[in-house]
Amino acid sequence: MLEVTGLRVAYGGIQAVRSITFHVNEGETVALIGANGAGKTTTLKAISRMIGIAGGDVHFCGEKIVGIAPHDIIRKGIALVPEGRGVFPRLTVLENLRMGAFLRDDKDGIAADTERMYGYFPRLKERADQLAGTLSGGEQQMLAIARALMSRPKMLLLDEPSMGLAPIMVQKIFEVVRNVAAAGMTILLIEQNAKLALESSQRAYVLESGEITLNGESAALLHDPKVRAAYLGE
Amino acid sequence: MDISLHQLLQQFPQQVVNGLVQGSIYALVALGYTMVYGIMGLINFAHGEVVMIGTLVAITVTGLLAAAGMPVGIAGLCGLVISILSCMAIGWSLERVAYRPLRGSPRLTPLITAIGMSIVLQNLAMILWGRNYMTFPPLLPKVNFEFAGAYFTLVQVVIVLLSALMMSGLVLLVYRTKLGMAMRATAQNPEVASLMGVNINRVISAAFVIGSALAAVAGVMVGSYYEVAHYQMGFVLGLKAFTAAVLGGIGNLVGAMVGGILLGLIEALGAGYIGYFTGDFLGSHYQDIFAFAVLIVVLMFKPSGLFGEKTGDRA
C-alpha cells in the first residue's frame, strides 16, 4: 500500500535519511524503530510532504505522491499523528475532531465517527468542550489519534505515540491502536520504545543514523540479539 | 484658568461619543492588522494605505455616479461596494505579490517589504488622485441628535452601528464557520492544519481579503466623518490602528476591537482635557501624542497587550 524507495532527506548539507527503502502492505501494522535522532520523524514528514526530499520515491496505493501539495496528502487517505501530538491548543476537543474531518461534508457520518471516537476514548467525550491545550499529555495523544481517524483514512502514520506519557496512559493508547489495527487499518508506527512497537506490529524496520540496518517479522526481531542489545536494554 | 471643572465635566459625554465613533473606526482597521498577524506573524504596515485607497475609490465612484444624476445616497452605497471590492483585490494582490514569495524568510524581510508596499501604494494613490485634499461628498442627511448632554450626527450613529455589525459578522465567521475554524487552526499550527487538508495559502488570502474589506468600510467611514481625504491619510490612521491592535494584544480579535474603542476614548478624552491639565500649555491639537504614548507604554510594560496570551503564542 505504501512503498518508499531510496528515500533521501537532507537538512542543509546534513543527510538525515540516506536512501531508505521499505513498504507497508494493506492491513498491516509496520513499526519503524530507532534511537533518538535516527531519522524517524524526518521519514514521516517526507512521506506526508511536510518537508522536501533530496531523492527517492514514495508511492501510495500505486500512485506517486512525491509531487503533491501537503494539504492533499489527507485526500489520498493518509493521516498523520505528528510527533508531540500537535493538537490545536485553543480549539476545543470537539473542534479538533472537526478539524480532522475538515475535508468531509457528510454531517451524519461525522457525527457518527465523533461518537465512535468517544467510544475509543471516553475521556474525550467528558472534555468535548474544553480547550485542547488544557488536556494532559495522554489526553492530547488520544485526541491527536482520534482527530487523524476522523478523516476516515486508509492509512495511519503514528509518530511516537508513547512519547513522554505515563505507562498506564501508554497502555490505554496502544490498546486503541491495536483495536484500530484489528479493525483493518493499515498503520506505520514509529517508536523509540522498541519493545512496545515490536509487540504491536507484524513487521518492523530498524533505522540507525538514517539507514535501515535490520528488518523482519516483529516477533523475530524481539528475540534478535542485536535488537535486544541495542533497543531492549539487554 | 477660566474654565471651571464643572464645564469640563459637562463636556464628558460629548468626548465619550467622539471617542466611540473614532474608536469604532480604529477597531475595524485594527482587525485587519490582527488577523494577518495572528495567522502568519506579519505586521502588514501597508494596511493603512488600503484604508486610504478605500476612501479615495469611494469618493471617485460616488462623485461620478452622483454627477451622472444618481441620488447621492445610492451613489454612496455603490461607492462603498466598489471600494470594498477594490480593497479586497488590493489586499489579495499584496499578499500574492509582496508577501507570499517571502514566506520562510527572516522576519525582518517581510516587515521591510510591508513598509515598501506602503510607500508604493501611497505613491500610486498620489499619481491617480493627485496631491490635493479631496472633499468627501456628504452621504447622509445632516441630522443631529441629543442624548444625555451629548450631541451626535446621523453619520456618527451609522458609523458606530455599522462597525458593531461588521465586528459581529467577523466574530460569527471566525467562531461559527468552517473557514473560521481553519483560520484559527492555521494560526495555532499551520503545519498540522495543512495535514488536516487546509490549504494554508487560501486561509492567508482569506485573512487579507477580509481584513481589506473591513479597511474599505473604515475608509468610507473616515471619509464621511471628516469629509476630506488625502493620499497620505492612511499612514497615521494605520499607525493608530496598529497601536490599538497592540493595546488589545496583537493576534487577538476581541483585543483589536476593545483596543480600538479604548484608543478612541483615550484620544478623545485626552484631547478634551489636555489643555486643562497642562494649564493650556498643550492644546487639543496634541491629540496624536496619546496614541503613541499608549503604544510606548504598552510595549514597555505589557507587550502582549490586554488580551494577549503569553508571548510566542499567537492568535
Ligand SMILES: Nc1ncnc2c1ncn2[C@@H]1O[C@H](COP(=O)(O)OP(=O)(O)O)[C@@H](O)[C@H]1O
Ligand atoms: N529541522 C531540522 N533542521 C536540521 N536538522 C534536523 C531538523 N530536524 C531534524 N534534524 C536532524 O535530523 C536527524 C534526524 O532527526 P529526526 O528525524 O527528528 O529523528 P527521530 O525522529 O528519529 O528522533 C537528527 O540528526 C536531527 O538532529
Ligand SMILES: [Mg+2]
Ligand atoms: Mg522523532
